[in-house]
Amino acid sequence: MRSLYRNLAGLIGFFLIWEGAVRVGLVPELFVPPPSEVLSTTAQLLGQEPFIRDVIATVLAWAIALGISIAIAVPAGLLLGSIAWLRTATRAIVEFLRPIPSVALIPLVLLVVGGGPEAKITLAVYAAVWPILFNTIYALAEIDPVLMDTARACGTSRARMLTSVALPHAAPFVFTGIRMSAAIALILVVSTEYVAGASSGLGNFILEASSGGTNMDQVLAGTVVAGVIGYLINDGLERVGRRMFRWNEAVGEAAK
Amino acid sequence: MPTMLEVTGLNHRYGKGDGAHVAVRELSFSVDAGELACIVGPSGCGKSTLLRCIAGLIPPTGGSVRLHGDEVSGVPDDLAVVFQDYSRSLFPWLTVARNVEFPLRWRKLSKQERAERAQEALDAVGLSGVGKKFPWQLSGGMQQRVSIARALASKPALLIMDEPFASVDAQTRFELEDLLRRVQREQQSTILLVTHDIDESVYLGDRVLVLSKSPATIVADLAVDLPAERDQIATRESAKFVTLRGEVARLLQTGPAAPATTEEASDEVTAAADAAEWAATEEEAAETGGATKEARH
Numbered sequence: 001m002r003s004l005y006r007n008l009a010g011l012i013g014f015f016l017i018w019e020g021a022v023r024v025g026l027v028p029e030l031f032v033p034p035p036s037e038v039l040s041t042t043a044q045l046l047g048q049e050p051f052i053r054d055v056i057a058t059v060l061a062w063a064i065a066l067g068i069s070i071a072i073a074v075p076a077g078l079l080l081g082s083i084a085w086l087r088t089a090t091r092a093i094v095e096f097l098r099p100i101p102s103v104a105l106i107p108l109v110l111l112v113v114g115g116g117p118e119a120k121i122t123l124a125v126y127a128a129v130w131p132i133l134f135n136t137i138y139a140l141a142e143i144d145p146v147l148m149d150t151a152r153a154c155g156t157s158r159a160r161m162l163t164s165v166a167l168p169h170a171a172p173f174v175f176t177g178i179r180m181s182a183a184i185a186l187i188l189v190v191s192t193e194y195v196a197g198a199s200s201g202l203g204n205f206i207l208e209a210s211s212g213g214t215n216m217d218q219v220l221a222g223t224v225v226a227g228v229i230g231y232l233i234n235d236g237l238e239r240v241g242r243r244m245f246r247w248n249e250a251v252g253e254a255a256k
Numbered sequence: 257m258p259t260m261l262e263v264t265g266l267n268h269r270y271g272k273g274d275g276a277h278v279a280v281r282e283l284s285f286s287v288d289a290g291e292l293a294c295i296v297g298p299s300g301c302g303k304s305t306l307l308r309c310i311a312g313l314i315p316p317t318g319g320s321v322r323l324h325g326d327e328v329s330g331v332p333d334d335l336a337v338v339f340q341d342y343s344r345s346l347f348p349w350l351t352v353a354r355n356v357e358f359p360l361r362w363r364k365l366s367k368q369e370r371a372e373r374a375q376e377a378l379d380a381v382g383l384s385g386v387g388k389k390f391p392w393q394l395s396g397g398m399q400q401r402v403s404i405a406r407a408l409a410s411k412p413a414l415l416i417m418d419e420p421f422a423s424v425d426a427q428t429r430f431e432l433e434d435l436l437r438r439v440q441r442e443q444q445s446t447i448l449l450v451t452h453d454i455d456e457s458v459y460l461g462d463r464v465l466v467l468s469k470s471p472a473t474i475v476a477d478l479a480v481d482l483p484a485e486r487d488q489i490a491t492r493e494s495a496k497f498v499t500l501r502g503e504v505a506r507l508l509q510t511g512p513a514a515p516a517t518t519e520e521a522s523d524e525v526t527a528a529a530d531a532a533e534w535a536a537t538e539e540e541a542a543e544t545g546g547a548t549k550e551a552r553h
Contacts, residue, residue: 146344153337154359168349247349247390
């Protein structure tokens with residue numbers, strides 16, 4: 001609870017400095033409206049159906065993208081992590097694909113899957129797969145041989161080794177990957193909506209509000225909402241992680 | 257007493273050709289049911305390899321291991337191993353009770369029977385109230401007790417212990433030694449314990465098998481005719497204990513390899529040999545893992 005107050009204190013401080021900077025005239029009010037104005041616009045927008053639709057479209061695309069990423073990356077990571085020759089064989093292609101910025105793939109994706117929500121989901125999946133994939137592979141490589149010997153000495157068969165040792169051992173690493181990917185997927189969904197001119201979503205709302213340059217309060221309100229969504233996602237996942245991995249020494253100590 | 261474990265002409269070699277490292281050579285011995293046999297040998301003499309062969313974790317390159325008459329190939333169902341490094345051998349994501357239940361997972365037991373057996377084993381090692389804790393919440397000595405309880409829960413025909421008390425402090429070590437003797441007598445378990453500590457081998461064992469320097473062979477097989485009821489102070493003071501430990505120490509020193517001139521030098525040599533053995537063991541594990549995977553494809 002105390003940490004929540006501290007978090008809020010930082011946030012309020014930030015808003016006060018922003019408000020002050022605008023009021024004193026350090027930044028032009030036309031381009032950067034003060035937070036009091038932005039927050040009241042945000043409150044108004046949250047009462048309007050089209051804006052809520054945009055928020056839902058973004059969150060839904062994010063959730064689908066993250067779900068697909070997990071469904072692809074976890075099995076792929078388990079496969080690559082446990083079969084050495086497959087890992088070697090795919091290393092070059094993985095290292096080639098990974099550094100490509102998703103945004104660079106927008107034209108290709110628009111042509112192949114069209115401009116609907118599929119486009120932003122595809123791009124978000126592309127970017128979000130890597131952290132989960134690499135964390136899963138890394139987790140499997142990190143299993144202590146003594147632990148494996150222990151499980152074998154307890155009569156665990158090779159097939160059961162995956163479910164009873166490898167998966168529980170890998171779970172916290174995979175979860176960390178998912179948390180990283182959750183943020184990446186949100187960034188990709190919103191920026192694709194903005195750059196590729198989707199018909200709905202927060203990014204699209206920001207794009208439309210920014211045309212003409214006079215509705216900066218709306219632009220910033222959209223940005224604030226995107227930030228709040230990101231914060232809630234991360235906070236929620238952190239809570240889930242703490243609950244799931246109480247056995248982990250570091251997590252257990254932190255929860256005290 | 258019937259023979260529980262019979263090791264005949266055991267050989268193990270890592271690698272092939274000129275670069276091969278012979279870890280175990282023509283090693284034979286047997287352990288009777290209900291016996292606590294200690295194997296003592298210099299560091300790096302191939303003790304870990306020997307144990308891994310007996311436990312069925314690696315197939316020996318020659319000779320045979322029989323457990324109650326059955327040839328060992330792969331880990332036998334009724335065998336348990338306690339490793340030196342408890343912090344690496346307990347499953348961190350399982351509570352203490354679930355760790356102890358682990359070897360029972362694959363057996364046809366009801367949930368309740370499993371829980372009861374785990375509780376019994378925890379009671380036997382004096383850890384009745386900690387079942388719901390996670391391993392990291394316990395001290396090192398308690399964690400090793402959990403490992404012992406886990407081994408006991410499966411009611412093994414043979415319990416193998418690889419330097420089980422080498423990573424705990426001296427005080428805890430004495431406690432655990434006495435605990436092991438008590439539990440072994442209560443449950444009539446057959447135990448094969450490897451140690452590099454001469455005093456420990458004599459104090460714990462009904463029998464002490466002395467190994468040579470690498471490659472491991474048996475130099476001597478001594479019966480320990482100390483009373484079954486042992487005491488950390490009185491037993492270690494007794495003339496018999498002192499004579500026996502002297503005898504074991506002499507046997508270890510005058511092994512086939514040339515005796516080292518200073519203690520420091522010998523420490524360095526054994527440390528290097530130890531490292532070599534571990535590296536070889538891990539390589540081997542990787543190799544056998546790869547081989548089985550290929551065979552499955």
